Amino acid sequence: MEKYYVSYNKIHSIMKDLSQQIIESGFEPDYIVAIGTGGFIPARMLKTFINRPILTVGIAYYDLNDNIMDEPNIIQWIDDPDKKLKGKKILLVDEVDDSRATIGFCLERLLTHKPLEIAVTVVHNKEKEKRGSIPPEIQKYFAGETMEDQWICYPWDADEILEHENNC
Amino acid sequence: MEKYYVSYNKIHSIMKDLSQQIIESGFEPDYIVAIGTGGFIPARMLKTFINRPILTVGIAYYDLNDNIMDEPNIIQWIDDPDKKLKGKKILLVDEVDDSRATIGFCLERLLTHKPLEIAVTVVHNKEKEKRGSIPPEIQKYFAGETMEDQWICYPWDADEILEHENNC
Numbered sequence: 001m002e003k004y005y006v007s008y009n010k011i012h013s014i015m016k017d018l019s020q021q022i023i024e025s026g027f028e029p030d031y032i033v034a035i036g037t038g039g040f041i042p043a044r045m046l047k048t049f050i051n052r053p054i055l056t057v058g059i060a061y062y063d064l065n066d067n068i069m070d071e072p073n074i075i076q077w078i079d080d081p082d083k084k085l086k087g088k089k090i091l092l093v094d095e096v097d098d099s100r101a102t103i104g105f106c107l108e109r110l111l112t113h114k115p116l117e118i119a120v121t122v123v124h125n126k127e128k129e130k131r132g133s134i135p136p137e138i139q140k141y142f143a144g145e146t147m148e149d150q151w152i153c154y155p156w157d158a159d160e161i162l163e164h165e166n167n168c
Numbered sequence: 169m170e171k172y173y174v175s176y177n178k179i180h181s182i183m184k185d186l187s188q189q190i191i192e193s194g195f196e197p198d199y200i201v202a203i204g205t206g207g208f209i210p211a212r213m214l215k216t217f218i219n220r221p222i223l224t225v226g227i228a229y230y231d232l233n234d235n236i237m238d239e240p241n242i243i244q245w246i247d248d249p250d251k252k253l254k255g256k257k258i259l260l261v262d263e264v265d266d267s268r269a270t271i272g273f274c275l276e277r278l279l280t281h282k283p284l285e286i287a288v289t290v291v292h293n294k295e296k297e298k299r300g301s302i303p304p305e306i307q308k309y310f311a312g313e314t315m316e317d318q319w320i321c322y323p324w325d326a327d328e329i330l331e332h333e334n335n336c
Contacts, residue, residue: 008175008176008177008180008323009176009323009329009330009333012176012323012324012326012329013329013330016327016329034208036212036222036224037212037215037222040202040208040209040211040212040222040224041208041209041212043208044205044208044209044324045324047205047324048324048325048326048327049327051234053226053228053243054204054205054208054226054243055226055243055244056204056208056224056226056244058221058222058223058224060221066219075221075222075223076223076224076246076247077247078244078247079244079245079246079247155176155177155180156180156212156213156215156216157216158180158216159184159216159217161177161180161181161184162177162181165177
């Protein structure tokens with residue numbers, strides 16, 4: 001599969017563009033919720049342009065011994081979530097909407113805490129068959145770039161960042 | 169005060185160097201704990217080199233209306249912390265050890281969950297009088313760069329990232 005290398009600066013610029021789309025849509029979140037670990041960096045970049053507190057949830061499809069699992073492993077959830085999220089507007093952030101499994105899982109679970117509204121934003125959305133789905137309650141979805149199915153190489157996964165940069 | 173601009177790529181390289189120092193010290197964390205929001209990006213970079221799950225804590229010295237407060241506002245804490253942290257080795261990550269107030273606060277609170285050991289790592293440590301302190305239980309401290317008191321401009325706070333890059 002073709003590899004697509006993306007730099008930190010490019011993702012920063014995408015998050016700025018996304019923030020403008022979100023602001024123009026009229027959506028004013030109470031909280032940014034970052035899906036970890038892929039959403040941590042995009043969410044922090046976004047906070048510069050939409051200055052709301054960041055909460056995080058950690059989801060992994062592997063256990064502590066790096067065994068791959070069918071069901072997601074919840075590394076961390078929001079503490080006291082009903083109190084924090086009930087009636088609130090949430091902007092959920094992840095790096096990529098690939099199979100949609102993680103995002104779908106998080107949305108279902110966040111909805112149990114009865115937020116007023118959730119909007120989704122991702123740096124990249126891959127146009128492909130999705131295993132997960134976005135619940136009908138979710139009406140706002142913002143993608144920085146929509147693309148064919150490719151292997152995206154994120155800068156934070158680079159062993160040598162200057163080598164990575166040369167491939168961007 | 170003099171401004172010191174730092175790029176994403178530079179911080180990525182610092183986190184790689186830090187990971188080597190940490191590994192050479194023999195410290196093998198069970199969890200990375202990122203202090204939000206400044207520690208989110210360095211912690212995710214570090215995970216590429218020390219692949220442990222990231223938990224986050226969110227600490228702010230302002231309230232939801234951006235009023236500055238004397239006491240830290242806990243935006244998020246670890247859910248079920250006694251179960252997760254008791255007997256575990258934690259690598260606490262933040263971007264800067266400035267007044268030491270946030271780091272000191274987090275360390276005191278993390279120690280109540282009875283971890284086996286906590287090590288601290290920061291991208292930058294400023295040599296200045298510290299308001300906070302590191303409890304005596306903490307024996308390992310790793311700083312990527314130690315510097316005089318300067319105004320550090322982190323890339324994630326940049327409005328225009330290419331302008332920021334030109335200042336680095």
